[in-house]
Amino acid sequence: MYSSLQGRYREHIISNNFTENILLKPVKMKDISQSEEGWAKRNGAKPSGPSSKFYSVPTKVPVPKREKSAQTKGQNTSSNHPMNLKQSNPVTEKTKQHLLKADQSTSTVPDNVELDKQLCTLWKKKDTEVVVSVIPSQHRGNNFVIHHSELRSLRPHQWLTGEIIESILHHTANVLNLGSTVYVMNHYTTGVILFGNREEIQRQSLSKVNFDKYHAVVSFVNIGNVHWKFLYINAADSCVYLVDPARSSTEQQDSDLAAKRFRDYFKMRRTCHNKTDWVDLKLKGGVIQHPVQRDGSSCGVIVILMAKAVMNAYPDKPVMAFQTDTAEIAKKRETLAKEVLEASVFDMDNNCALCAMAKPPLPGPSITDWIQCDDCGRWFHAQCLQMDDAELAHVSKEYWKCSLCI
Numbered sequence: 001m002y003s004s005l006q007g008r009y010r011e012h013i014i015s016n017n018f019t020e021n022i023l024l025k026p027v028k029m030k031d032i033s034q035s036e037e038g039w040a041k042r043n044g045a046k047p048s049g050p051s052s053k054f055y056s057v058p059t060k061v062p063v064p065k066r067e068k069s070a071q072t073k074g075q076n077t078s079s080n081h082p083m084n085l086k087q088s089n090p091v092t093e094k095t096k097q098h099l100l101k102a103d104q105s106t107s108t109v110p111d112n113v114e115l116d117k118q119l120c121t122l123w124k125k126k127d128t129e130v131v132v133s134v135i136p137s138q139h140r141g142n143n144f145v146i147h148h149s150e151l152r153s154l155r156p157h158q159w160l161t162g163e164i165i166e167s168i169l170h171h172t173a174n175v176l177n178l179g180s181t182v183y184v185m186n187h188y189t190t191g192v193i194l195f196g197n198r199e200e201i202q203r204q205s206l207s208k209v210n211f212d213k214y215h216a217v218v219s220f221v222n223i224g225n226v227h228w229k230f231l232y233i234n235a236a237d238s239c240v241y242l243v244d245p246a247r248s249s250t251e252q253q254d255s256d257l258a259a260k261r262f263r264d265y266f267k268m269r270r271t272c273h274n275k276t277d278w279v280d281l282k283l284k285g286g287v288i289q290h291p292v293q294r295d296g297s298s299c300g301v302i303v304i305l306m307a308k309a310v311m312n313a314y315p316d317k318p319v320m321a322f323q324t325d326t327a328e329i330a331k332k333r334e335t336l337a338k339e340v341l342e343a344s345v346f347d348m349d350n351n352c353a354l355c356a357m358a359k360p361p362l363p364g365p366s367i368t369d370w371i372q373c374d375d376c377g378r379w380f381h382a383q384c385l386q387m388d389d390a391e392l393a394h395v396s397k398e399y400w401k402c403s404l405c406i
């Protein structure tokens, strides 16, 4: 029996064959103010003394900007929600100013000049993975996270990413209230249905979707990693349109083949998943008159314009009458980029601008280190920036800029 803890510790070391050196190893003391703040954050109480900027993370529940502005209008910013700790939260002066700024900007209609400036800056900077917009999908709870590099694919002469095209299609369906009539099909699924083999198609069963609820499908498909084509299925006239933005003499044949692939797809769903929706549709190929692509990069822009024409006219037959000359396409690209920025529901005060989440995606401690960009006010998980404690402590003493602001 030992009278001291030290004696028991020594016995433990000897019995486990540990080196005695570990007794001599200095224990790294945790910064007291930081741990105090950590507890404070957990309890929602204000810590004594000055707070460091890493622990001053807002802990209120993330809410989409539109809801937030509605709350602001109703003079109810300090709601009774138990998780809304904004008032008791240790918020730095900078955060306060930032929150104030965000509230002001969401309560007024976004200024076009401001949007122009924002877009100009984002297009000028080299590609980063910073989140610039989060767009709600047609299906509740799903969002498209648009990164800076993806937004930049809307610049003149760039080839659009699938994520950008798809997010704009979903946004258009939402704005036009077509959520329960037009199904925006994932472009990867469409690609598999049109060009995949049997096994690949079986994996894209869309078992939770009931096509009988919808009257049309709008989608697009990647051709050889260099080109986008538009796909439209109208259940009312049982027509499948596979539309090539570039001049093509095989549109009827392409659409006929697409119709056959979709007929087979719905039969597969009946055989493998017992789903009978749209299985009796006698789908056939169709052709729509449309303007033709005049450059080598704007197929994605034209696909969006085609989808918008279809959704705007729905349920009438679409009239595709947009211009495709260089100047007009450049203007359209800018308009679409602004649409992506304006449609955003990203809450940059409560979510990390790299993973778009409140909590970091990687496993780690329940209390997360955050750092705010001194230039743009975006917040980042230290974990997502792969910053260790030492680096974090170092940059805290300086004016820190995120990758978008460097």
Ligand SMILES: [Zn+2]
Pocket: 352, 353, 354, 355, 356, 357, 359, 360, 361, 380, 381, 384
């Ligand atoms: Zn993160």
Ligand SMILES: [Zn+2]
Pocket: 373, 374, 375, 376, 377, 378, 401, 402, 403, 404, 405
């Ligand atoms: Zn920044």
